[in-house]
Amino acid sequence: MKFKKNILGIGAGYVGGPSMVMIASKCPDYKVTVVDIDPGRIAAWNSDQLPVYEPGLDAIVRKTRGRNLFFSTDVEAQIQENDIIFVCVNTPTKTFGAGAGMAADLQYWEKTARQILENSKTSKIVIEKSTLPIKTAQAMERILSSGKKNVTFDVLSNPEFMAEGTAVSDLENPDRVLIGSRETKSGLAARAALVEIYTRWLPREKIITSNIWSAELSKLVANAFLAQRVSSINSISALCEKADADISEVAHAVGTDSRIGSKFLKAGIGFGGSCFKKDILNLVYLCRFYGLPEVAAYWESVVKINEYQQDRFIANILRSMFNTLAGKKICVLGFAFKADTGDTRESPAIYITRKLLAERAEVVISDPRALANAAVDLAQEKGKISYVEDPYKAAASCHALAVMTDWEEYRTLDYRKIYKVMVKPAFLFDGRNIVDHRKCFDIGFNVFPIGKPALTRF
Numbered sequence: 001m002k003f004k005k006n007i008l009g010i011g012a013g014y015v016g017g018p019s020m021v022m023i024a025s026k027c028p029d030y031k032v033t034v035v036d037i038d039p040g041r042i043a044a045w046n047s048d049q050l051p052v053y054e055p056g057l058d059a060i061v062r063k064t065r066g067r068n069l070f071f072s073t074d075v076e077a078q079i080q081e082n083d084i085i086f087v088c089v090n091t092p093t094k095t096f097g098a099g100a101g102m103a104a105d106l107q108y109w110e111k112t113a114r115q116i117l118e119n120s121k122t123s124k125i126v127i128e129k130s131t132l133p134i135k136t137a138q139a140m141e142r143i144l145s146s147g148k149k150n151v152t153f154d155v156l157s158n159p160e161f162m163a164e165g166t167a168v169s170d171l172e173n174p175d176r177v178l179i180g181s182r183e184t185k186s187g188l189a190a191r192a193a194l195v196e197i198y199t200r201w202l203p204r205e206k207i208i209t210s211n212i213w214s215a216e217l218s219k220l221v222a223n224a225f226l227a228q229r230v231s232s233i234n235s236i237s238a239l240c241e242k243a244d245a246d247i248s249e250v251a252h253a254v255g256t257d258s259r260i261g262s263k264f265l266k267a268g269i270g271f272g273g274s275c276f277k278k279d280i281l282n283l284v285y286l287c288r289f290y291g292l293p294e295v296a297a298y299w300e301s302v303v304k305i306n307e308y309q310q311d312r313f314i315a316n317i318l319r320s321m322f323n324t325l326a327g328k329k330i331c332v333l334g335f336a337f338k339a340d341t342g343d344t345r346e347s348p349a350i351y352i353t354r355k356l357l358a359e360r361a362e363v364v365i366s367d368p369r370a371l372a373n374a375a376v377d378l379a380q381e382k383g384k385i386s387y388v389e390d391p392y393k394a395a396a397s398c399h400a401l402a403v404m405t406d407w408e409e410y411r412t413l414d415y416r417k418i419y420k421v422m423v424k425p426a427f428l429f430d431g432r433n434i435v436d437h438r439k440c441f442d443i444g445f446n447v448f449p450i451g452k453p454a455l456t457r458f
Protein backbone atom coordinates (compact mmCIF):
# COMPACT_ATOMS: atom_id res chain seq x y z
CA MET A 1 0.00 0.00 0.00
CA LYS A 2 1.19 3.51 -0.82
CA PHE A 3 1.09 5.85 2.17
CA LYS A 4 0.67 9.63 1.92
CA LYS A 5 3.50 10.35 4.37
CA ASN A 6 6.20 8.28 6.02
CA ILE A 7 6.87 9.28 9.61
CA LEU A 8 9.61 7.99 11.89
CA GLY A 9 9.90 8.15 15.68
CA ILE A 10 13.38 7.52 17.09
CA GLY A 11 13.19 6.24 20.68
CA ALA A 12 10.35 3.86 21.59
CA GLY A 13 10.01 4.92 25.24
CA TYR A 14 7.21 6.43 27.32
CA VAL A 15 6.96 9.40 24.92
CA GLY A 16 8.05 8.04 21.54
CA GLY A 17 5.81 4.97 21.82
CA PRO A 18 2.46 6.53 22.76
CA SER A 19 2.88 9.70 20.69
CA MET A 20 3.69 7.79 17.50
CA VAL A 21 0.88 5.32 18.22
CA MET A 22 -1.52 8.27 18.39
CA ILE A 23 -0.35 9.67 15.03
CA ALA A 24 -0.77 6.23 13.45
CA SER A 25 -4.24 5.91 14.88
CA LYS A 26 -5.40 9.36 13.74
CA CYS A 27 -3.73 9.22 10.32
CA PRO A 28 -4.39 5.76 8.81
CA ASP A 29 -3.01 6.96 5.46
CA TYR A 30 0.42 7.72 7.00
CA LYS A 31 2.97 5.02 7.66
CA VAL A 32 4.44 5.42 11.13
CA THR A 33 7.56 3.53 12.18
CA VAL A 34 9.14 3.61 15.63
CA VAL A 35 12.75 2.53 16.07
CA ASP A 36 14.91 1.95 19.12
CA ILE A 37 18.42 0.66 19.80
CA ASP A 38 16.98 -1.54 22.55
CA PRO A 39 15.84 -4.79 20.90
CA GLY A 40 14.00 -5.84 24.08
CA ARG A 41 11.84 -2.74 23.92
CA ILE A 42 11.03 -3.22 20.25
CA ALA A 43 10.18 -6.90 20.84
CA ALA A 44 7.83 -5.81 23.63
CA TRP A 45 6.10 -3.26 21.37
CA ASN A 46 5.60 -6.08 18.88
CA SER A 47 4.14 -8.37 21.55
CA ASP A 48 1.02 -8.48 23.72
CA GLN A 49 2.99 -7.16 26.71
CA LEU A 50 3.72 -3.54 25.77
CA PRO A 51 6.79 -2.07 27.50
CA VAL A 52 4.77 0.80 29.00
CA TYR A 53 1.48 0.52 30.83
CA GLU A 54 -0.95 3.24 29.82
CA PRO A 55 -4.71 2.86 30.16
CA GLY A 56 -6.26 2.52 26.68
CA LEU A 57 -2.97 2.15 24.81
CA ASP A 58 -3.16 -1.61 24.14
CA ALA A 59 -6.42 -1.28 22.24
CA ILE A 60 -5.02 1.39 19.88
CA VAL A 61 -1.83 -0.59 19.27
CA ARG A 62 -3.87 -3.69 18.43
CA LYS A 63 -5.81 -1.69 15.84
CA THR A 64 -2.86 0.00 14.16
CA ARG A 65 0.14 -2.35 14.48
CA GLY A 66 0.94 -4.08 11.20
CA ARG A 67 -1.53 -1.80 9.38
CA ASN A 68 0.27 1.56 9.38
CA LEU A 69 2.30 1.27 12.60
CA PHE A 70 5.58 -0.63 12.74
CA PHE A 71 8.29 -1.14 15.35
CA SER A 72 11.85 -1.88 14.29
CA THR A 73 15.47 -1.90 15.45
CA ASP A 74 16.81 -0.92 12.05
CA VAL A 75 17.45 2.73 12.85
CA GLU A 76 19.67 3.43 9.83
CA ALA A 77 17.39 1.96 7.16
CA GLN A 78 14.37 3.73 8.63
CA ILE A 79 16.14 7.09 8.62
CA GLN A 80 16.73 6.60 4.89
CA GLU A 81 13.10 5.73 4.22
CA ASN A 82 11.39 8.50 6.17
CA ASP A 83 11.26 12.24 5.57
CA ILE A 84 9.67 13.37 8.82
CA ILE A 85 11.58 12.28 11.91
CA PHE A 86 10.52 12.77 15.52
CA VAL A 87 13.47 12.46 17.91
CA CYS A 88 12.15 11.05 21.19
CA VAL A 89 15.34 9.69 22.78
CA ASN A 90 16.08 10.04 26.49
CA THR A 91 17.81 13.18 27.81
CA PRO A 92 18.64 12.29 31.43
CA THR A 93 20.60 14.39 33.89
CA LYS A 94 24.33 14.20 33.28
CA THR A 95 26.13 12.00 35.80
CA PHE A 96 29.71 12.85 34.85
CA GLY A 97 31.98 15.74 33.87
CA ALA A 98 30.96 19.39 33.62
CA GLY A 99 27.41 20.01 34.78
CA ALA A 100 27.14 16.57 36.43
CA GLY A 101 23.94 16.28 38.47
CA MET A 102 22.37 19.29 36.73
CA ALA A 103 22.81 19.63 32.97
CA ALA A 104 21.06 17.41 30.41
CA ASP A 105 23.09 14.49 29.08
CA LEU A 106 22.82 14.98 25.34
CA GLN A 107 24.85 11.96 24.23
CA TYR A 108 21.83 9.93 22.96
CA TRP A 109 20.41 12.94 21.24
CA GLU A 110 23.73 13.84 19.54
CA LYS A 111 24.27 10.26 18.43
CA THR A 112 20.85 10.38 16.79
CA ALA A 113 21.66 13.67 15.05
CA ARG A 114 24.82 12.15 13.59
CA GLN A 115 22.97 9.01 12.54
CA ILE A 116 20.38 11.14 10.75
CA LEU A 117 23.13 13.01 8.93
CA GLU A 118 24.98 9.83 7.92
CA ASN A 119 21.91 7.99 6.65
CA SER A 120 20.00 10.74 4.86
CA LYS A 121 19.89 10.67 1.07
CA THR A 122 16.93 13.06 0.87
CA SER A 123 16.00 16.27 2.72
CA LYS A 124 14.19 15.84 6.02
CA ILE A 125 12.21 17.56 8.72
CA VAL A 126 13.73 16.71 12.11
CA ILE A 127 11.47 17.30 15.09
CA GLU A 128 12.72 17.58 18.65
CA LYS A 129 10.15 15.84 20.82
CA SER A 130 12.53 15.05 23.67
CA THR A 131 12.83 17.77 26.31
CA LEU A 132 16.01 19.69 25.60
CA PRO A 133 17.95 22.72 26.83
CA ILE A 134 17.28 25.99 25.02
CA LYS A 135 19.41 26.36 21.86
CA THR A 136 19.73 22.62 21.30
CA ALA A 137 18.10 23.06 17.89
CA GLN A 138 21.02 25.24 16.91
CA ALA A 139 23.47 22.45 17.80
CA MET A 140 21.27 20.00 15.89
CA GLU A 141 21.33 22.29 12.85
CA ARG A 142 25.10 22.62 13.06
CA ILE A 143 25.60 18.87 13.10
CA LEU A 144 23.10 18.34 10.29
CA SER A 145 24.58 21.06 8.10
CA SER A 146 28.10 19.64 8.37
CA GLY A 147 27.47 17.05 5.65
CA LYS A 148 26.47 16.69 2.01
CA LYS A 149 25.31 19.91 0.41
CA ASN A 150 22.42 18.47 -1.65
CA VAL A 151 20.45 17.34 1.42
CA THR A 152 18.80 19.91 3.69
CA PHE A 153 17.30 19.60 7.15
CA ASP A 154 14.69 21.71 8.90
CA VAL A 155 14.73 21.39 12.66
CA LEU A 156 11.49 21.98 14.60
CA SER A 157 10.82 21.95 18.32
CA ASN A 158 7.60 20.14 19.24
CA PRO A 159 7.88 19.36 22.95
CA GLU A 160 5.51 16.80 24.41
CA PHE A 161 3.25 17.72 27.34
CA MET A 162 1.57 14.36 27.99
CA ALA A 163 1.65 12.96 31.51
CA GLU A 164 2.10 9.27 32.29
CA GLY A 165 -1.02 7.40 33.27
CA THR A 166 -3.13 9.72 31.10
CA ALA A 167 -1.00 9.59 27.94
CA VAL A 168 -3.81 8.43 25.65
CA SER A 169 -6.28 11.14 26.61
CA ASP A 170 -3.55 13.79 26.78
CA LEU A 171 -2.39 12.93 23.27
CA GLU A 172 -5.90 12.62 21.90
CA ASN A 173 -7.11 15.84 23.44
CA PRO A 174 -4.19 18.01 24.55
CA ASP A 175 -4.61 21.52 25.99
CA ARG A 176 -2.26 22.62 23.24
CA VAL A 177 0.40 21.46 20.83
CA LEU A 178 3.47 23.66 20.56
CA ILE A 179 5.55 23.93 17.41
CA GLY A 180 8.62 26.13 17.25
CA SER A 181 10.46 26.79 14.01
CA ARG A 182 12.90 29.09 12.33
CA GLU A 183 11.08 31.95 10.66
CA THR A 184 12.72 31.30 7.30
CA LYS A 185 10.83 30.16 4.19
CA SER A 186 11.81 26.51 4.64
CA GLY A 187 11.36 26.68 8.44
CA LEU A 188 7.81 27.93 7.97
CA ALA A 189 7.11 25.26 5.35
CA ALA A 190 8.35 22.55 7.74
CA ARG A 191 6.15 24.00 10.47
CA ALA A 192 3.14 23.90 8.12
CA ALA A 193 3.84 20.23 7.38
CA LEU A 194 3.78 19.40 11.08
CA VAL A 195 0.68 21.52 11.70
CA GLU A 196 -1.00 19.50 8.95
CA ILE A 197 -0.35 16.25 10.85
CA TYR A 198 -1.85 17.53 14.09
CA THR A 199 -4.86 19.12 12.43
CA ARG A 200 -5.89 15.64 11.36
CA TRP A 201 -7.47 15.37 14.81
CA LEU A 202 -7.07 18.73 16.55
CA PRO A 203 -8.61 22.12 15.86
CA ARG A 204 -6.08 24.63 14.49
CA GLU A 205 -6.60 26.93 17.51
CA LYS A 206 -5.03 24.29 19.76
CA ILE A 207 -1.77 24.45 17.85
CA ILE A 208 0.54 27.19 19.05
CA THR A 209 3.38 28.19 16.79
CA SER A 210 6.37 30.14 18.03
CA ASN A 211 10.02 30.77 17.48
CA ILE A 212 12.15 27.72 18.09
CA TRP A 213 13.87 28.93 21.29
CA SER A 214 10.56 29.89 22.89
CA ALA A 215 9.26 26.38 22.20
CA GLU A 216 12.31 24.70 23.73
CA LEU A 217 12.18 26.92 26.81
CA SER A 218 8.39 26.68 27.26
CA LYS A 219 8.66 22.95 27.88
CA LEU A 220 11.17 23.36 30.71
CA VAL A 221 9.16 26.23 32.15
CA ALA A 222 5.85 24.32 32.02
CA ASN A 223 7.37 21.46 34.01
CA ALA A 224 9.03 23.87 36.43
CA PHE A 225 5.70 25.65 37.07
CA LEU A 226 3.88 22.35 37.64
CA ALA A 227 6.54 21.08 40.04
CA GLN A 228 6.59 24.45 41.78
CA ARG A 229 2.88 24.12 42.59
CA VAL A 230 3.50 20.71 44.15
CA SER A 231 6.40 22.06 46.23
CA SER A 232 4.34 25.12 47.21
CA ILE A 233 1.49 23.04 48.60
CA ASN A 234 3.90 20.57 50.22
CA SER A 235 5.74 23.40 51.99
CA ILE A 236 2.41 24.58 53.40
CA SER A 237 1.56 21.00 54.48
CA ALA A 238 4.49 21.20 56.92
CA LEU A 239 3.03 24.36 58.41
CA CYS A 240 -0.44 22.77 58.63
CA GLU A 241 0.97 19.90 60.67
CA LYS A 242 2.44 22.37 63.18
CA ALA A 243 -0.56 24.66 63.34
CA ASP A 244 -3.53 22.25 63.25
CA ALA A 245 -4.76 23.41 59.85
CA ASP A 246 -5.86 20.91 57.19
CA ILE A 247 -3.98 21.05 53.88
CA SER A 248 -6.97 19.75 51.87
CA GLU A 249 -9.12 22.58 53.21
CA VAL A 250 -6.40 25.14 52.53
CA ALA A 251 -5.84 23.79 48.98
CA HIS A 252 -9.57 23.91 48.29
CA ALA A 253 -9.95 27.44 49.62
CA VAL A 254 -6.91 28.66 47.67
CA GLY A 255 -7.64 26.69 44.50
CA THR A 256 -11.20 27.98 44.08
CA ASP A 257 -9.71 31.36 43.19
CA SER A 258 -9.97 31.11 39.42
CA ARG A 259 -6.66 32.96 39.06
CA ILE A 260 -4.93 30.17 40.97
CA GLY A 261 -6.94 27.13 39.88
CA SER A 262 -7.49 23.85 41.69
CA LYS A 263 -5.20 21.45 39.82
CA PHE A 264 -1.79 20.28 41.05
CA LEU A 265 -2.45 21.26 44.63
CA LYS A 266 -2.43 17.79 46.16
CA ALA A 267 0.05 17.55 49.01
CA GLY A 268 1.94 14.30 49.26
CA ILE A 269 5.36 12.74 49.62
CA GLY A 270 6.75 14.89 46.82
CA PHE A 271 6.84 14.68 43.07
CA GLY A 272 8.59 11.84 41.29
CA GLY A 273 8.85 10.83 37.65
CA SER A 274 11.68 11.02 35.20
CA CYS A 275 11.16 14.64 34.25
CA PHE A 276 10.30 17.22 36.91
CA LYS A 277 13.58 17.07 38.82
CA LYS A 278 15.67 16.59 35.68
CA ASP A 279 14.02 19.51 33.86
CA ILE A 280 14.20 21.92 36.80
CA LEU A 281 17.88 21.10 37.34
CA ASN A 282 18.42 21.68 33.67
CA LEU A 283 16.71 25.09 33.98
CA VAL A 284 18.84 25.89 37.02
CA TYR A 285 21.97 24.96 35.08
CA LEU A 286 20.95 27.17 32.15
CA CYS A 287 20.26 30.12 34.47
CA ARG A 288 23.72 29.75 36.02
CA PHE A 289 25.25 29.40 32.56
CA TYR A 290 23.60 32.66 31.46
CA GLY A 291 24.80 34.43 34.67
CA LEU A 292 21.48 34.51 36.54
CA PRO A 293 22.29 33.03 39.99
CA GLU A 294 19.18 34.49 41.71
CA VAL A 295 16.87 32.91 39.15
CA ALA A 296 18.75 29.63 39.48
CA ALA A 297 18.39 29.67 43.28
CA TYR A 298 14.67 30.38 43.02
CA TRP A 299 14.01 27.29 40.89
CA GLU A 300 16.46 25.11 42.79
CA SER A 301 14.39 25.64 45.93
CA VAL A 302 11.53 23.72 44.26
CA VAL A 303 13.73 20.61 44.24
CA LYS A 304 14.97 21.27 47.78
CA ILE A 305 11.42 21.42 49.15
CA ASN A 306 10.69 18.14 47.37
CA GLU A 307 13.61 16.48 49.16
CA TYR A 308 12.57 18.10 52.45
CA GLN A 309 9.08 16.64 52.09
CA GLN A 310 10.44 13.11 51.69
CA ASP A 311 12.79 13.56 54.65
CA ARG A 312 9.89 14.83 56.75
CA PHE A 313 7.87 11.75 55.88
CA ILE A 314 10.64 9.40 56.98
CA ALA A 315 11.39 11.40 60.14
CA ASN A 316 7.71 11.23 61.04
CA ILE A 317 7.63 7.44 60.64
CA LEU A 318 10.70 7.04 62.82
CA ARG A 319 9.51 9.44 65.53
CA SER A 320 5.99 8.02 65.67
CA MET A 321 7.21 4.44 65.91
CA PHE A 322 9.17 5.13 69.09
CA ASN A 323 12.42 6.11 67.30
CA THR A 324 13.28 2.62 66.18
CA LEU A 325 12.39 0.69 63.06
CA ALA A 326 14.99 -2.06 63.44
CA GLY A 327 13.36 -5.44 62.89
CA LYS A 328 9.94 -3.89 62.24
CA LYS A 329 8.04 -4.79 59.11
CA ILE A 330 6.76 -1.91 56.98
CA CYS A 331 4.37 -2.42 54.09
CA VAL A 332 5.02 0.09 51.29
CA LEU A 333 1.70 0.47 49.49
CA GLY A 334 2.51 1.63 45.97
CA PHE A 335 5.88 2.02 44.31
CA ALA A 336 5.03 3.78 41.03
CA PHE A 337 5.70 7.53 41.03
CA LYS A 338 1.98 8.13 40.45
CA ALA A 339 -1.14 6.09 39.81
CA ASP A 340 -1.93 4.35 36.51
CA THR A 341 1.64 3.73 35.49
CA GLY A 342 4.24 1.05 36.14
CA ASP A 343 6.99 3.69 35.91
CA THR A 344 9.10 4.09 39.04
CA ARG A 345 11.71 6.54 37.78
CA GLU A 346 12.55 9.03 40.57
CA SER A 347 9.63 7.64 42.58
CA PRO A 348 9.72 8.97 46.16
CA ALA A 349 9.12 5.34 47.16
CA ILE A 350 12.69 4.47 46.12
CA TYR A 351 14.23 7.05 48.45
CA ILE A 352 11.87 6.27 51.31
CA THR A 353 12.42 2.51 51.02
CA ARG A 354 16.19 3.05 51.11
CA LYS A 355 15.82 5.10 54.27
CA LEU A 356 13.62 2.41 55.86
CA LEU A 357 16.23 -0.23 55.02
CA ALA A 358 18.96 2.00 56.47
CA GLU A 359 16.97 1.95 59.73
CA ARG A 360 17.04 -1.88 59.41
CA ALA A 361 13.33 -2.19 58.87
CA GLU A 362 12.03 -5.11 56.81
CA VAL A 363 10.16 -3.78 53.77
CA VAL A 364 7.29 -5.45 51.92
CA ILE A 365 6.47 -3.73 48.65
CA SER A 366 3.08 -3.91 47.02
CA ASP A 367 1.96 -2.32 43.75
CA PRO A 368 -0.50 -3.40 41.06
CA ARG A 369 1.83 -2.50 38.14
CA ALA A 370 5.30 -1.55 39.29
CA LEU A 371 6.77 -4.55 41.11
CA ALA A 372 9.11 -5.54 38.27
CA ASN A 373 10.57 -2.02 38.11
CA ALA A 374 10.74 -1.84 41.91
CA ALA A 375 12.83 -5.02 41.98
CA VAL A 376 15.26 -3.48 39.49
CA ASP A 377 15.45 -0.20 41.45
CA LEU A 378 16.23 -1.99 44.71
CA ALA A 379 18.41 -4.78 43.32
CA GLN A 380 21.57 -3.40 44.93
CA GLU A 381 20.03 -2.75 48.33
CA LYS A 382 21.05 -4.81 51.31
CA GLY A 383 18.37 -5.79 53.80
CA LYS A 384 15.10 -7.64 53.84
CA ILE A 385 12.81 -6.73 50.94
CA SER A 386 9.91 -8.71 49.52
CA TYR A 387 7.47 -8.01 46.70
CA VAL A 388 3.84 -8.99 47.15
CA GLU A 389 1.19 -7.86 44.71
CA ASP A 390 -1.84 -8.57 46.90
CA PRO A 391 -2.03 -5.71 49.47
CA TYR A 392 -3.81 -7.90 52.02
CA LYS A 393 -1.03 -10.49 51.94
CA ALA A 394 1.62 -7.75 51.88
CA ALA A 395 0.28 -6.18 55.07
CA ALA A 396 0.26 -9.45 57.04
CA SER A 397 2.34 -9.18 60.23
CA CYS A 398 3.49 -5.64 59.37
CA HIS A 399 3.84 -2.91 61.99
CA ALA A 400 2.98 -0.09 59.61
CA LEU A 401 1.51 0.76 56.21
CA ALA A 402 3.08 3.57 54.20
CA VAL A 403 0.96 4.71 51.25
CA MET A 404 3.28 5.99 48.51
CA THR A 405 1.18 5.93 45.34
CA ASP A 406 -2.30 7.34 44.77
CA TRP A 407 -3.72 4.17 43.22
CA GLU A 408 -7.51 4.49 43.28
CA GLU A 409 -7.84 0.98 44.72
CA TYR A 410 -6.00 2.03 47.89
CA ARG A 411 -8.94 4.26 48.74
CA THR A 412 -11.30 1.34 48.98
CA LEU A 413 -9.20 -1.46 50.49
CA ASP A 414 -10.84 -3.28 53.40
CA TYR A 415 -8.70 -1.62 56.07
CA ARG A 416 -10.53 -3.54 58.82
CA LYS A 417 -9.34 -6.79 57.27
CA ILE A 418 -5.83 -5.36 56.93
CA TYR A 419 -5.77 -4.08 60.52
CA LYS A 420 -6.64 -7.56 61.80
CA VAL A 421 -3.52 -9.15 60.29
CA MET A 422 -1.09 -6.41 61.41
CA VAL A 423 1.05 -6.15 64.53
CA LYS A 424 -0.45 -3.78 67.13
CA PRO A 425 -0.19 -0.89 67.67
CA ALA A 426 -0.72 -0.58 63.91
CA PHE A 427 0.42 2.57 62.10
CA LEU A 428 -0.80 4.08 58.85
CA PHE A 429 1.28 6.78 57.16
CA ASP A 430 -0.74 8.14 54.28
CA GLY A 431 1.74 9.82 51.96
CA ARG A 432 -1.02 10.62 49.47
CA ASN A 433 -3.97 11.55 51.67
CA ILE A 434 -6.21 9.07 49.89
CA VAL A 435 -7.32 6.86 52.77
CA ASP A 436 -10.37 7.66 54.93
CA HIS A 437 -8.38 8.75 57.97
CA ARG A 438 -11.22 8.95 60.48
CA LYS A 439 -12.52 5.52 59.48
CA CYS A 440 -9.06 3.95 59.81
CA PHE A 441 -8.57 5.59 63.18
CA ASP A 442 -11.91 4.17 64.34
CA ILE A 443 -10.79 0.73 63.15
CA GLY A 444 -7.77 1.03 65.45
CA PHE A 445 -4.92 2.46 63.35
CA ASN A 446 -2.74 5.35 64.44
CA VAL A 447 -3.09 7.52 61.37
CA PHE A 448 -0.54 10.03 60.09
CA PRO A 449 -1.73 11.98 57.04
CA ILE A 450 0.22 14.71 55.23
CA GLY A 451 -0.61 18.27 56.31
CA LYS A 452 -3.39 17.27 58.70
CA PRO A 453 -3.47 16.52 62.41
CA ALA A 454 -2.45 12.94 63.19
CA LEU A 455 -5.15 10.68 64.65
CA THR A 456 -3.39 8.72 67.32
CA ARG A 457 -4.03 7.16 70.71
CA PHE A 458 -0.66 8.05 72.24
Ligand code: NAD
Nearest residue numbers: 011012013014015016036037038089090091108130131160
Ligand atom coordinates in the same frame (compact mmCIF):
# COMPACT_ATOMS: atom_id res chain seq x y z
P1 NAD B 1 12.68 6.55 27.70
O1 NAD B 1 13.98 6.29 28.34
O2 NAD B 1 11.47 5.80 28.14
O3 NAD B 1 12.81 6.31 26.11
C1 NAD B 1 13.87 6.75 25.34
C2 NAD B 1 14.23 5.64 24.35
O4 NAD B 1 15.18 6.14 23.42
C3 NAD B 1 14.84 4.41 25.00
O5 NAD B 1 14.04 3.27 24.71
C4 NAD B 1 16.24 4.32 24.36
O6 NAD B 1 16.68 2.99 24.14
C5 NAD B 1 16.02 5.05 23.06
N1 NAD B 1 17.25 5.55 22.43
C6 NAD B 1 18.30 6.18 23.01
N2 NAD B 1 19.23 6.48 22.09
C7 NAD B 1 18.77 6.04 20.90
C8 NAD B 1 19.28 6.05 19.56
N3 NAD B 1 20.46 6.62 19.28
N4 NAD B 1 18.53 5.49 18.59
C9 NAD B 1 17.34 4.92 18.87
N5 NAD B 1 16.81 4.87 20.10
C10 NAD B 1 17.51 5.44 21.11
O7 NAD B 1 12.42 8.11 27.84
P2 NAD B 1 11.01 8.88 27.77
O8 NAD B 1 10.37 8.89 29.12
O9 NAD B 1 10.23 8.41 26.60
O10 NAD B 1 11.52 10.36 27.51
C11 NAD B 1 12.09 10.74 26.27
C12 NAD B 1 12.16 12.24 26.20
O11 NAD B 1 10.84 12.79 26.27
C13 NAD B 1 12.94 12.90 27.35
O12 NAD B 1 13.61 14.02 26.84
C14 NAD B 1 11.86 13.34 28.31
O13 NAD B 1 12.25 14.44 29.08
C15 NAD B 1 10.74 13.72 27.37
N6 NAD B 1 9.39 13.63 27.92
C16 NAD B 1 9.02 12.54 28.67
C17 NAD B 1 7.71 12.45 29.15
C18 NAD B 1 7.24 11.26 29.96
O14 NAD B 1 6.11 11.26 30.39
N7 NAD B 1 8.05 10.23 30.17
C19 NAD B 1 6.78 13.46 28.84
C20 NAD B 1 7.20 14.54 28.06
C21 NAD B 1 8.51 14.61 27.60
Ligand code: UGA
Nearest residue numbers: 160161162163164230264265266268271272273275337338
Ligand atom coordinates in the same frame (compact mmCIF):
# COMPACT_ATOMS: atom_id res chain seq x y z
C1 UGA C 1 4.68 15.68 33.97
C2 UGA C 1 3.81 16.79 33.37
O1 UGA C 1 2.54 16.79 34.02
C3 UGA C 1 3.63 16.59 31.87
O2 UGA C 1 2.91 17.70 31.32
C4 UGA C 1 5.01 16.49 31.20
O3 UGA C 1 4.87 16.25 29.82
C5 UGA C 1 5.79 15.36 31.84
O4 UGA C 1 5.92 15.61 33.27
C6 UGA C 1 7.19 15.23 31.33
O5 UGA C 1 7.73 16.15 30.78
O6 UGA C 1 7.71 14.15 31.57
P1 UGA C 1 4.27 13.18 34.75
O7 UGA C 1 5.58 13.36 35.44
O8 UGA C 1 4.05 11.99 33.91
O9 UGA C 1 3.97 14.45 33.84
O10 UGA C 1 3.11 13.17 35.86
P2 UGA C 1 2.40 14.31 36.73
O11 UGA C 1 0.96 14.05 36.75
O12 UGA C 1 2.82 15.67 36.35
O13 UGA C 1 2.96 14.01 38.20
C7 UGA C 1 4.31 14.24 38.53
C8 UGA C 1 4.51 13.99 40.02
O14 UGA C 1 3.89 14.99 40.82
C9 UGA C 1 3.92 12.65 40.50
O15 UGA C 1 4.79 12.05 41.42
C10 UGA C 1 2.63 13.07 41.17
O16 UGA C 1 2.21 12.17 42.16
C11 UGA C 1 3.05 14.40 41.80
N1 UGA C 1 1.91 15.31 42.06
C12 UGA C 1 1.17 15.80 41.05
C13 UGA C 1 1.61 15.66 43.38
O17 UGA C 1 2.29 15.22 44.34
N2 UGA C 1 0.55 16.51 43.60
C14 UGA C 1 -0.21 17.01 42.61
O18 UGA C 1 -1.15 17.79 42.90
C15 UGA C 1 0.11 16.64 41.30
